[in-house]
Amino acid sequence: MKLKRFAAFILLALALFSFAACGVKEEQPSLSSASSAEPAPPEPEDSVARVMAVGDNLIHNVIYNQAKQRGTAELEYDFSYVYENVKPIIQKADVAFINQETVLAGKYFEPSNFPRFCTPTEMGDCLLDVGFNVFNHANNHMLDKGQKGIAATLEYWDTKADEDICILGMYKDENDLYSCHYIEKNGIKFGFFGFTEHTNGLSAPKDMTERIVYASQEEVIKKAVDVMRAECDVVIVSAHWGNENYSERTTTALTSLEKELSQKLADWGVDVIIGTHPHVIQPMKWLDRADGGRTFCIYSLGNFVSAMNGPCNMLGGLVDFDVRKDGRTGEITVENICYVPIVTHYGRGMSNVKLYPLSEYTEELASAHGCKSKTYAGFSLKYLNKVVTDNIEEEYLFEK
Ligand SMILES: [Zn+2]
Numbered sequence: 536m537k538l539k540r541f542a543a544f545i546l547l548a549l550a551l552f553s554f555a556a557c558g559v560k561e562e563q564p565s566l567s568s569a570s571s572a573e574p575a576p577p578e579p580e581d582s583v584a585r586v587m588a589v590g591d592n593l594i595h596n597v598i599y600n601q602a603k604q605r606g607t608a609e610l611e612y613d614f615s616y617v618y619e620n621v622k623p624i625i626q627k628a629d630v631a632f633i634n635q636e637t638v639l640a641g642k643y644f645e646p647s648n649f650p651r652f653c654t655p656t657e658m659g660d661c662l663l664d665v666g667f668n669v670f671n672h673a674n675n676h677m678l679d680k681g682q683k684g685i686a687a688t689l690e691y692w693d694t695k696a697d698e699d700i701c702i703l704g705m706y707k708d709e710n711d712l713y714s715c716h717y718i719e720k721n722g723i724k725f726g727f728f729g730f731t732e733h734t735n736g737l738s739a740p741k742d743m744t745e746r747i748v749y750a751s752q753e754e755v756i757k758k759a760v761d762v763m764r765a766e767c768d769v770v771i772v773s774a775h776w777g778n779e780n781y782s783e784r785t786t787t788a789l790t791s792l793e794k795e796l797s798q799k800l801a802d803w804g805v806d807v808i809i810g811t812h813p814h815v816i817q818p819m820k821w822l823d824r825a826d827g828g829r830t831f832c833i834y835s836l837g838n839f840v841s842a843m844n845g846p847c848n849m850l851g852g853l854v855d856f857d858v859r860k861d862g863r864t865g866e867i868t869v870e871n872i873c874y875v876p877i878v879t880h881y882g883r884g885m886s887n888v889k890l891y892p893l894s895e896y897t898e899e900l901a902s903a904h905g906c907k908s909k910t911y912a913g914f915s916l917k918y919l920n921k922v923v924t925d926n927i928e929e930e931y932l933f934e935k
Contacts, residue, residue, distance in 0.1 A: 579862030582722040586771075587625060587855045588632040589877070590811045590836030591674070592662070596648035597842045597885045599655060612646075612657040617840055618665045621877060621890045624853065625666035629720040632669040632727075633662060633839060634773065634811040640680050640687035650735070651679040656691045663698060669718060671773040673704025673729030674812065677747060678737040685745045704729030704773060706746040713759060715766040723860050723867075726763030729773035730756055732792065732812070750776055750796060757803050764804045769858055769867055772805045777813040777835055781845040783911045785815040785922050793834055798822060801830035806867060808832040809854075815847045816926050819854065819874070831856070831869050839877065842885050846911040849879045849904070850893070850922050855935060874931040876923045881905045893919060894934065 602612040618625075625631050641655035662670070670692070677685060685705055692702045699718065706712040717726045730748040739747060748755050756772075763770045777793050780786055793810065800808055801824040810817065810833055817835035824830050837851035853875040859868045876893035883905050891900070898916050901907070907914040923932065 581862045582860040584629040584720040584723045584725075584858050585627065585855070586630040586632070586725070586807075586858055587628040587853055588809045588833070588836060589634075589839040589853050590851050591634050591636040591814065591838045591841065592658075593636045593814075593838055593841035593843070594652065594654040594658060595842035596646070597881075598840065598888050599646045599658075601886075601888060602655070602657070610657060612655040614658055614661040615664070616887075617889055618661065619889070620895065621853070621892065622665045624855075624875065624892065628666060628855070630669060630718055630725055631667045632671065632771070632773070632809060633667045634671045634674060634775065634809075634836075635659075635662070636674050636676050638672070638677060638680050638684040638688045639691045640684040642691065643683060643687045644680050647679075652676050653680050653684065659691055659695070663695065663700070668699060669701045669703070669725075669727055671704045671727070671729045671775075671809075671811075672702070673731045673748060673773060674775040675731055675733055675735045677705060677731065678734040678739060681737075682740050682743045682745060685743075685747075689745070701725075701727050703727040704731070704748075704775075706748075708744045709746060712746045712748065712755070713762050715763055717763070717767055723769060723858055724767045725769045725771060725858070726767030727771050727773065728756070728759045728763060729775070731775040732777070750774070750792060753796075753799065756800075760800070760803045760805055768860055768865065769806045770804060771807045771809060772800055774800070774808055774810045775812045776810060777817070780813050780815045781843070781848060783846045783913065783918075785817070785847045785850075785926060786813075787818055787926055789817065789834055793817075797830075797832045797834070801825075801832070804828075805830055806858075807856075807869060809836065810834040811836055814838050814841070814843060814845075816850060816852045816876075816922065818926050818928070819872070819931065831872065838879060840879050840888065840890055842879075842881065842888055844906060844910050846906050846914045846918065847922060849906060849914075850919055851877045851879070852927070853877050853892075871935070872931055873933055873935050874923075874927050876919070876927075878919060883908065893923065 605613040637652035637654040647653040701718040732750040801822040813835040816837040856872040
């Protein structure tokens with residue numbers, strides 16, 4: 536019965552097709568043989584999306600206390616002041632990544648400072664308003680409030696399910712871990728995955744359903760990368776790794792983990808690696824990979840914002856690049872890579888924490904920076920520029 540029905544359907548489809556083909560033929564004016572060749576279809580155009588990434592959004596107590604002072608009856612914590620000067624930059628991105636270093640568990644916990652951070656959920660709302668749409672939570676502070684902190688953070692993001700965003704690094708369960716976490720812009724599908732080297736010695740309860748991925752779990756990372764490689768045009772991995780650094784000198788010395796795992800990620804087919812955690816900026820490098828392609832690795836973007844003490848912790852990076860998808864072959868190219876140094880400024884007593892692009896930062900501001908009197912008298916524009924040029928190659932230092 537089924538076969539008969541199928542055959543009848545085929546016959547009907549053939550009849551309709553020949554009727555339509557005849558109709559088209561009759562309507563067409565007769566063409567001379569010289570112009571009978573069909574015009575070549577136009578070359579499919581390339582798609583391009585602009586991607587930006589910043590490092591650790593590390594919310595110390597002074598930052599949320601200042602946000603509370605600026606709050607209103609409707610908005611208890613107003614963080615917008617911190618990001619005012621960088622918002623116009625972030626707004627230009629199609630895809631904007633940030634490492635949210637602290638859990639957004641304010642619904643169940645009071646805000647708290649180092650060593651067990653917790654941040655009001657108004658921070659998430661603020662970052663969305665600034666223009667971020669990719670949020671990484673795989674970092675050493677993700678267990679600061681235990682399983683409940685993770686569940687609360689995921690619960691917060693669930694309230695934003697209508698937003699076009701991608702949450703990574705904190706997974707609801709095994710199934711979620713191996714699902715494709717992506718954001719699609721301008722016809723390009725970006726898959727994101729995040730892991731952390733450690734969680735400050737805190738371990739997850741044995742019965743925790745939520746999943747954290749550690750750098751040592753290479754098989755898990757590779758499996759997750761494979762899932763995205765199969766489903767996405769671009770695979771971006773957030774790697775929270777390396778040694779933390781607080782002195783006036785940044786260190787370009789990469790740990791063996793950074794060096795070895797970055798090469799493995801490249802060979803597994805990752806397109807871009809976004810490194811964070813050392814609290815200082817580290818170099819960016821192209822890695823040749825097994826399939827003949829290459830991977831762009833940013834070893835550490837440093838802090839985006841923090842109320843740390845060290846002068847080198849006051850300088851972070853915003854990396855800004857285009858991803859081009861060849862309209863004909865689908866081949867992906869990472870291009871126009873530009874590095875925008877960002878300064879965390881605060882006054883004496885860590886007052887008025889606020890970000891500035893280094894290009895807008897002045898000697899006057901540098902001389903009033905709270906860390907100048909407290910930790911490093913040499914804090915100046917010259918110092919900040921030297922940290923940048925010691926770590927980042929000149930070809931990336933231009934204004935788009
Ligand atoms: Zn960290």
